[in-house]
Amino acid sequence: MDCLTPVLKFSQVSKAYAGVKGKAPIIALDKLELTLYPGMVVGLLGQNGAGKSTLMRCALGITIFDDGDISILGESPQTLSAAAKQCIGYVQQQPVGYEGFTVDKALDLHGSFYTNWDHDLQQQWLQRFELDGRQAVQKLSVGQRQTLALIMGMAYRPKLLILDEPVSSLDPIARRKFMADLFELALESGSAVLFSSHITSDIERVASHVALLKNGKLVLFEEIDALREQVTLVTLAEHSELPSYVHRLAGCEQRWLINNTQPQQLLSGIVSEQKLNLENLFVELHR
């Protein structure tokens, strides 16, 4: 797959769940547009209930969407070929199964489903994350199970890796190791990665792009580096207004969060401006 062909593309995708007992439907995805190319590591950020898991599940054909179109490795999620499935990795929040197996046996069985399973990579990760292959799966800690699930989802070097809060149960050291490996894997294999996380520092550290979801809408999709340079919280002098070409992300009256591609000094009437880290940006977007 060349670098110009999207690995995953959402076009105007909407999904609503039925409301409980006569209540209004829950709009989980609202005309969502999102495109991932090979090599992108996209951190998906959003409040609880913003629609992150739904987005991932729709991409994989687990949840049926109502409107719009999704293309995953050039195919429809509902009719994914066996060949495409071999190139997609998915790790979700629920614990991995394989109770009654040892780690090694579980990996043997899991790996047998994938023609391009990389045994060396499997061994490297077992060592790196200090997982004992002889240990029974049901005796693993929550974090160790999550590590096992990640190895299972990644050791066949998928072209597209979808991870729903992959590191929430890992300790800070394991989290850092895993995040570094994730980035390396994407670079090495030219894979695209979409991962959700509430840990903004992880996204800042490893993601190439951030996608911010609010009430099922994509409110921001930007390269991390561009975000640092362009997104600014500005306070305007009284009676001043922002020029119409400035993209307003949030705010009102004299206080705006803007995404500006023009040099800031061209804007007049600004009394103060502040660059924000991702966490503060997230907070500002939800004021």
Ligand SMILES: Nc1ncnc2c1ncn2[C@@H]1O[C@H](COP(=O)(O)OP(=O)(O)OP(=O)(O)O)[C@@H](O)[C@H]1O
């Ligand atoms: N199967 C379902 N039936 C009804 N409503 C659902 C279902 N799955 C999700 N929802 C609702 O859709 C909305 C989006 O949920 P989703 O799980 O996609 O959010 P999320 O961003 O992944 O949240 P979190 O960060 O808490 O994991 C929420 O309001 C949720 O209650």
